[in-house]
Amino acid sequence: MSEYLEVCERAVKEAGTLLTERMGRVSVREKGRFDLVTEADLESQNLIRRIVLEAFPDHLMLGEEDHPDNAMMNPPGCYRWIVDPLDGTTNFVHQVPWFSVSLALERDGELLAGAVYHPACKECFSAAAGQGAFLNGQPIRVSRVEVMDQALAGAGFPPDVTSDKPDLRLFLAAAETCQAVRRMGSAALNLCYLAMGRFDASWSFSTKVWDVAAGLLIAREAGATISSPDGRAYRSPEPHYVAAATPELHKELLRLAKQIGI
Ligand code: IPD
Ligand code: CA
Ligand code: CA
Numbered sequence: 382m383s384e385y386l387e388v389c390e391r392a393v394k395e396a397g398t399l400l401t402e403r404m405g406r407v408s409v410r411e412k413g414r415f416d417l418v419t420e421a422d423l424e425s426q427n428l429i430r431r432i433v434l435e436a437f438p439d440h441l442m443l444g445e446e447d448h449p450d451n452a453m454m455n456p457p458g459c460y461r462w463i464v465d466p467l468d469g470t471t472n473f474v475h476q477v478p479w480f481s482v483s484l485a486l487e488r489d490g491e492l493l494a495g496a497v498y499h500p501a502c503k504e505c506f507s508a509a510a511g512q513g514a515f516l517n518g519q520p521i522r523v524s525r526v527e528v529m530d531q532a533l534a535g536a537g538f539p540p541d542v543t544s545d546k547p548d549l550r551l552f553l554a555a556a557e558t559c560q561a562v563r564r565m566g567s568a569a570l571n572l573c574y575l576a577m578g579r580f581d582a583s584w585s586f587s588t589k590v591w592d593v594a595a596g597l598l599i600a601r602e603a604g605a606t607i608s609s610p611d612g613r614a615y616r617s618p619e620p621h622y623v624a625a626a627t628p629e630l631h632k633e634l635l636r637l638a639k640q641i642g643i
Contacts, residue, residue, distance in 0.1 A: 382509050385486050389496040390507055392432040393482040396425040397500035400467055405476050416540040417470045422446055425466035429484060433462050445591045461487050465591040469567035483569040485594035492617045495595030497569045506573040508602035514576050521577040523604045527629035529558040532581035535571035536564055539587035547586040547643045554641050572596025575624055576603035582625040582634055586610055590620045600624055606631040610643060
């Protein structure tokens with residue numbers, strides 16, 4: 382396991398350094414409406430692929446920017462690395478340094494190891510299944526907040542958000558009940574901030590598996606309570622979730638989501 386985690390951390394840090402050097406000097410295009418991709422997204426993914434496959438040549442890699450068909454299907458017994466080479470591309474394009482690199486290792490539906498690197502703060506969050514979560518090597522833990530009016534929540538929207546989307550509807554409802562709700566622009570960092578107690582809650586109904594695979598493992602290992610949006614037990618690597626620092630706060634969030642018909 383330590384070998385997986387070492388490669389994972391090295392890959393996200395090297396990719397984060399590449400992104401920092403490339404910020405402000407890349408061409409941009411739209412993959413979909415308001416959904417941006419840059420040369421740096423691809424360069425970061427290629428760098429991570431090279432580092433991971435050099436260490437583990439028979440593993441599969443599911444990357445946001447391109448992947449073989451069998452990586453999407455995830456054949457039984459295979460080790461599969463799940464990478465978001467630049468989470469927060471819109472921020473990156475506008476030279477807002479709130480972006481991260483996310484990489485997780487999964488096998489047969491179990492997240493085994495993961496790391497998220499935030500280059501602007503030089504913060505590397507990591508976790509291995511059953512071994513706890515860490516920030517730059519130091520153990521981290523979720524907060525003890527149990528009630529909405531003491532909670533700072535981190536949410537996100539899909540790039541083409543509309544007023545009927547559940548992410549936005551829960552954001553508005555939570556804005557009236559939580560101390561505050563933030564939409565920073567990196568789903569991976571939302572979960573890491575929950576894991577280390579800066580945020581107390583987070584949810585997403587529109588992310589993809591690469592946005593949150595590593596972050597969910599880190600949050601779970603830090604003690605977060607995580608479920609599917611409908612309250613079912615969370616099954617990795619399902620990309621939609623409601624997560625909170627404590628079971629009490631998690632229950633409150635689910636109750637609020639139910640109240641507004643989610
Ligand atoms: C996006 C970010 C954003 C979230 C979006 C994601 P990208 O990822 O994580 O915070 O709200 O749903 O698509 O496109 O910057 O990798
Ligand atoms: Ca992403
Ligand atoms: Ca991305």
